[in-house]
Amino acid sequence: MLSLCSAMIQLSILLFITFLMAASAGNFYQDVDLTWGDQRGKTLNGGQDLTLSLDKNSGSGFQSKNQFFLGRFDMQLKLVPGNSAGTVTTYYLSSQGTQHDEIDFEFLGNVSGQPYTVHTNVYSQGNGNKEQQFRLWFDPTTSFHTYSVVWNTQRIIFLVDSIPIRVFTNHEAIGVPYPKSQPMRVYCSLWNADDWATQGGTVKTDWTKAPFIASYRNFNANGCVSGSPGTSCVSKTGEPLNNEAWQTLALDANGRNRLRWVQEKYMIYNYCTDVQRFPQGLPPECKRSRF
């Protein structure tokens, strides 16, 4: 009797832990809709994994069911292996309409053995032109790595495996629009962009290697679920969100060191240093600190 009882307690603890893990890991069935590409997007393992595929006829994509107004968004990705030239894998947030806001991670494929480019950008009220590009310090095709966006009222932080690679600071005070008036959805896609993605479009997609497959897992959106900004901040399950770390997250000394390391060693393009592109002068936020 005693052992049965303790077995039941153990079982219920186990079930509770499983429930907690499921709740924190996210579930693609509950969290996203496959929106295009017919059967090319697949949710697997009870919603733990999602794969997108691309062939000559089409790519594929999905989007979050919820709209979010501010939050922290984590996704694990494993990119198209081998010859991925011409392919673009995306993970971004966007609002809708012509004056839309957007926060982008895009992964530009390459020929076998050559590195991917991680392309980042921020759009505010329809205007982008704030690109920074990076190499990675690991092979993103052999295992899953975590790509995160922290979006609060003061700054947007892009992270790779918890290492900050970019901070876009709110500089509304000096007239730079900042995305904080429109809710956004999370979007992911895999598509063909061989007209520009790899070496300016000179390297084309090798369709003999199709279908190309990118994998996603552990989507975790810890944000304010919202139809419109200004409404109270509640989680996906309707609980109020207050005092969340992401709401005030800024880089500490360690974060600043890591950002410096990434920007010195792995940044390959920065709009803020592209003087040829801005003959009238660099955008005003570029004169400010990168944090």
Ligand SMILES: *[C@@H]1O[C@H](CO)[C@@H](O)[C@H](O)[C@H]1NC(C)=O
């Ligand atoms: C592909 O690799 C080449 C050679 O290392 C590099 O110059 C180029 O920027 C890479 N292309 C992309 C899209 O990352």
